[in-house]
Amino acid sequence: MKSKTILLVEDETDVMLANQEYMLMKGMNVLCADTIAEAKQILDDNNPDIILLDVMLPDGNGIDFIDNIKEKTAVPVLFLTCLSDSDNVIRGLIKGGSDYIRKPYDMDELYARIVANLRKEDEVRERAVKIDIGDIHMDTQTRRVLVGGQEKYITPIQFNILLYLAKNLDRVISGKEIYKEVWGIEDAKISSNVRIQIYELRKNLGMPKDNDPERYPYLDTIFGKGYMLATKER
Secondary structure, eight states: OOOOEEEEEOOOHHHHHHHHHHHHHTTOEEEEESSHHHHHHHHHHOOOSEEEEESEETTEEHHHHHHHHHHHOOOOEEEEEETTOHHHHHHHHHHTOSEEEEESOOHHHHHHHHHHHHHHHHHHHHTOOEEEETTEEEETTTTEEEETTEEEOOOHHHHHHHHHHHTTTTOOBOHHHHHHHHHSSOOTTHHHHHHHHHHHHHHHHTOOOTTOOSSSSEEEEETTTEEEEESSOO
16 A cells, blocks of 8 residues: 555644554654644645544534535544543444544544545556446545435445445345445444445435335345345335
8 A cells, every 4th residue: 555644633732642653653744733723724735545533522512623624625534532422333333434543542543533534546547447236336436425416415335335236136135244345344343434435425425214215226235134225116
């Protein structure tokens, strides 16, 4: 994997320096901001490949900042949160965060998550294809999704989930399999993460509700088994 650029948004000096030193050691280009305002300025002039975003910042909440990030770039956003902060985890994923890691964290695990997200982005772009399923059109080169001719915004993670389901039409895919394929790693917290992303994906695309095949394809949830992009009635 060629050298990538990461934007670190963190106001704790010790944490920032440790993350910066580790990423530089791994051969990454590093941009640093300790406030949302500074991060906005950096994004005006730079195009990082991935963003590591702390939740609690001096001039605002990092999760709310995800809305601003999405206006400028579609790169993966990993956010840092406290061990007991489940509410922010859910909000961050709904807002468009690709993944999260709880403080305190192991640097090797953090880097593994960063690499997994970057590798998946590269794989999708390198295998440039156009997919048409019903009224859904996907272009992996531009990462655009159209439904009925209208462009829909979905996050990078949601795009990768939809792409994987599209390649496995009418097949039930477990949450564990989706997490391993899309995030590139195995993790115990897959249930909430995948569930939230599937919910947001369905909402963002304006898909029918579960088990309501008024039009195809629809994103079905099979209780206790997984998810399926369905093109016919089960």
